[in-house]
Amino acid sequence: MENTLGLEIIEVVEQAAIASAKWMGKGEKNTADQVAVEAMRERMNKIYMRGRIVIGEGERDDAPMLYIGEEVGICANPNAKDLCNPDELVEIDIAVDPCEGTNLVAYGQPGSMAVLAISEKGGLFAAPDFYMKKLAAPPAAKGKVDINKSATENLKILSECLDRAIDELVVVVMKRERHNDLIKEIRDAGARVQLISDGDVGAALSCGFAGTNIHALMGIGAAPEGVISAAAMRALGGHFQGQLIYDPAIVKTGLIGESKEANIERLNSMGITDIDKVYDAHELASGETVLFAACGITSGNLMQGVRFFHGGARTQSLVISSQSKTARFVDTIHMVEQPKVVQLH
Numbered sequence: 001m002e003n004t005l006g007l008e009i010i011e012v013v014e015q016a017a018i019a020s021a022k023w024m025g026k027g028e029k030n031t032a033d034q035v036a037v038e039a040m041r042e043r044m045n046k047i048y049m050r051g052r053i054v055i056g057e058g059e060r061d062d063a064p065m066l067y068i069g070e071e072v073g074i075c076a077n078p079n080a081k082d083l084c085n086p087d088e089l090v091e092i093d094i095a096v097d098p099c100e101g102t103n104l105v106a107y108g109q110p111g112s113m114a115v116l117a118i119s120e121k122g123g124l125f126a127a128p129d130f131y132m133k134k135l136a137a138p139p140a141a142k143g144k145v146d147i148n149k150s151a152t153e154n155l156k157i158l159s160e161c162l163d164r165a166i167d168e169l170v171v172v173v174m175k176r177e178r179h180n181d182l183i184k185e186i187r188d189a190g191a192r193v194q195l196i197s198d199g200d201v202g203a204a205l206s207c208g209f210a211g212t213n214i215h216a217l218m219g220i221g222a223a224p225e226g227v228i229s230a231a232a233m234r235a236l237g238g239h240f241q242g243q244l245i246y247d248p249a250i251v252k253t254g255l256i257g258e259s260k261e262a263n264i265e266r267l268n269s270m271g272i273t274d275i276d277k278v279y280d281a282h283e284l285a286s287g288e289t290v291l292f293a294a295c296g297i298t299s300g301n302l303m304q305g306v307r308f309f310h311g312g313a314r315t316q317s318l319v320i321s322s323q324s325k326t327a328r329f330v331d332t333i334h335m336v337e338q339p340k341v342v343q344l345h
């Protein structure tokens with residue numbers, strides 16, 4: 001699956017990031033999101049593949065593009081047999097977040113990125129538009145930390161696995177009211193907390209690489225982003241666990257339906273009966289081959305954001321493959337018009 005697809009998907013996330021970055025700092029999150037969706041879809045539809053979106057835009061709001069179930073790629077066309085070779089006709093599943101951190105883009109804050117994950121058909125958990133409790137940690141702590149344990153216990157385990165004192169650990173937590181107790185517990189245990197307003201995919205990803213000074217992600221974010229994070233950590237060998245959250249009283253936002261009972265019914269109707277199951281990265285991204293790609297929109301821990309110059313732009317992307325066991329950082333200069341100069345820095 002990987003061969004040329006690995007290269008093509010770099011351009012998919014690059015195009016989404018460039019489109020969105022044009023709206024950086026303009027205070028218009030919906031536009032920053034919409035242009036990323038359009039650019040991602042347009043580039044995706046030029047690839048010789050037969051893709052199906054399993055995680056996409058707005059499960060509930062009838063999104064017109066990159067909606068769940070949409071077929072993408074040249075080989076999804078009815079006459080695909082005349083256009084594509086047998087390899088390209090194999091169905092693949094795709095999870096996308098063309099603009100992860102729309103607020104971050106709109107307000108010119110760090111850490112936004114265009115992201116996607118790809119696997120064989122059935123290889124990515126089709127997470128409902130619910131919340132997810134998440135625990136991400138570096139490869140050295142894989143299978144040792146546990147979302148069922150308290151933050152205090154996990155920090156002790158992390159400290160042993162990473163050979164660091166607890167006060168040398170940094171945990172990323174989303175700044176939300178629901179996390180007040182968690183934040184207090186982490187601080188009381190002696191670790192330091194990095195609060196983020198948005199963008200927990202980037203935070204999970206940062207745990208996978210030593211040198212980012214991020215050692216764990218704890219707390220509750222969105223479930224679709226959880227699957228994308230799991231795909232990255234699966235391909236990278238880091239730790240990721242997720243548990244669906246269906247009780248509105250826990251998240252305190254009311255974004256997941258009126259009542260716990262109605263949410264349970266909705267989960268059951270989607271075939272999810274073990275509603276409290278803890279999923280690990282291999283269950284959320286279970287395919288034999290998992291590919292993850294991201295391109296910075298605004299600069300973050302791992303990638304610089306899009307930098308425009310007259311006639312072009314420069315991007316930094318990351319592609320992680322479970323097949324070739326590579327995490328490839330790609331630095332690209334895009335010559336959109338005939339630039340007067342090809343800007344290096």
Ligand SMILES: O=C(COP(=O)(O)O)[C@@H](O)[C@H](O)[C@H](O)[C@H](O)COP(=O)(O)O
Pocket residue numbers: 097099100101102103174176197198199200201220221222225253255
């Ligand atoms: O920050 C996020 C927003 O994603 P997007 O809408 O694509 O810009 C995600 O990283 C979070 O995982 C998640 O969507 C968020 O925690 C759920 O929203 P909230 O109710 O504000 O916590």
Ligand SMILES: [Mn+2]
Pocket residue numbers: 097099100101225
């Ligand atoms: Mn997102």
Ligand SMILES: [Mn+2]
Pocket residue numbers: 033097098099100101102
């Ligand atoms: Mn998004």
